[in-house]
């Protein structure tokens with residue numbers, strides 16, 4: 001096994017081309033086997049095996065900076081940089097991260113998880129290199145999906161302006177998570193498939209090679225002719241118009257051709273883009289056949305490709321997926337907007353049912369937000385379906401275009417709270433803090449999957465401006481489901497358990513945690529009230545005033561950043577009412593980025609547990625005054 005011999009990228013450089021091709025096969029087999037147990041981003045990584053080998057064979061990481069866009073396709077890079085032995089811990093608590101991670105290796109020079117940042121990083125590192133008078137390479141690998149992200153286009157604009165030496169490798173597999181969309185995607189398809197251009201270019205290059213060593217003006221004429229051919233056949237190669245030398249398209253699984261092209265690219269002065277065509281899922285037929293499903297996969301049986309299903313209550317996403325179809329049948333103003341996550345956001349069935357009311361805008365959250373604002377401006381009811389973490393990308397548009405204008409946009413915020421294996425770049429723990437402070441925003445979170453349905457109805461019929469429902473990346477509680485969805489009065493909480501010792505105001509999936517703690521305290525004769533604080537904004541002010549009247553100490557509990565979160569809102573309320581004597585203890589996610597693991601492990605690590613709650617409740621018990 002060659003793979004056993006590869007401990008550092010330098011070990012690659014002594015291999016022959018045949019050995020490199022054998023290594024590629026071994027790496028594929030390794031990924032298929034390891035990820036059948038751990039799960040992970042299989043298809044993206046199977047698609048970049050040769051490309052990553054070629055990079056590490058030809059260039060010199062970490063002096064040469066390899067920047068992976070998103071970073072979900074960095075497993076091969078991790079294998080080649082000495083982390084093969086850690087793959088049994090992939091995406092597990094304190095195990096190997098599923099994305100690039102500086103603390104893991106000197107070869108990991110740029111972290112991501114959110115897409116479309118690699119080109120900005122590349123130009124930044126190139127400028128710093130030039131200022132420092134260094135000469136290392138800067139190489140960014142960006143996918144065709146990530147290229148649809150606005151940041152990538154902003155960076156291309158700057159790269160073309162700066163004209164500095166850097167290499168952009170466009171890994172074009174025609175897929176985002178779902179099939180890629182957009183005019184840019186169509187343009188790439190034209191270059192990819194323009195047989196005339198590719199054939200003519202190959203013949204022309206063959207002819208040039210046939211002419212005995214040509215130099216001087218003839219060579220220059222030949223080059224000019226080749227460029228003219230390129231412009232003639234493929235109308236204005238867009239990247240060249242932006243100031244990047246375009247090379248390709250080249251087969252990303254043909255090592256000799258790939259190496260030759262990368263060597264050619266390395267000689268180009270100024271920015272160069274190498275257009276590499278790959279097959280997402282290459283080498284494992286189930287993943288090749290359905291790279292959407294196999295983009296991020298749970299553990300599976302290798303032989304059959306059968307994913308090991310966990311039986312249990314429906315995921316919140318599934319409940320949303322069904323409810324939004326029912327709502328759209330009741331109201332033809334409803335349209336769905338997704339920034340490249342139709343599957344993950346549960347809109348696949350909606351798209352089948354209402355193809356003309358479904359808009360996948362590519363990885364473009366900022367555009368998705370303002371696009372939704374305009375739809376609302378014109379009387380539609382846009383449902384902006386987005387993961388909590390990716391909504392961060394559109395913060396100004398939410399403030400400036402939606403909330404300030406008080407437009408009827410409905411936010412379906414999935415993956416709200418801890419997300420588990422994707423870890424710190426994907427935790428949905430900031431949206432409570434960053435949404436509740438925006439005027440006109442209504443923000444709610446259900447206690448279970450049945451209440452999610454009623455909340456979606458509440459949002460669908462609400463015409464008072466922007467309204468957001470947030471729900472977690474977990475299964476529901478298995479409660480009975482009401483067939484008819486009924487709106488919930490805005491700003492009303494519900495008492496789930498009575499008590500006069502203290503009150504816990506719990507949000508969403510923290511309610512079972514609160515109930516467990518209250519049960520334990522009850523056995524000790526301390527009855528704790530548990531309130532479903534299902535509206536984070538506006539809060540139930542009547543209930544807050546009632547708690548003040550009873551002088552009940554309050555503990556707030558949320559799976560969201562403590563700083564600026566729901567608990568802060570409760571404290572602000574009492575401050576504004578000048579009820580400064582109220583005892584409020586807030587419990588939320590502490591002020592640091594919580595790394596990958598399972599959701600229960602992340603809750604344990606951050607103290608969002610019944611045990612922690614019991615400790616805090618017992619601390620409320622007035623200490624007997626020390627006798628003088």
Ligand SMILES: Cc1ncc(C[n+]2csc(CCOP(=O)(O)OP(=O)(O)O)c2C)c(N)n1
Nearest residue numbers: 044113114115143144145146175176177340
């Ligand atoms: C800002 C942002 N939005 C959405 C995502 C979710 N996401 C992760 S990978 C991906 C598709 C990336 O496609 P591409 O760049 O072509 O890479 P491939 O998986 O095809 O190799 C998406 C949409 C993300 N990581 N970041």
Ligand SMILES: CC(=O)[C@@H](O)[C@H](O)COP(=O)(O)O
Nearest residue numbers: 070072113296344415422473
């Ligand atoms: C890399 C990336 O951002 C996506 O693939 C993300 O990991 C999907 O998350 P879910 O698995 O929660 O849909």
Ligand SMILES: [Mg+2]
Nearest residue numbers: 143144145175
């Ligand atoms: Mg792609």
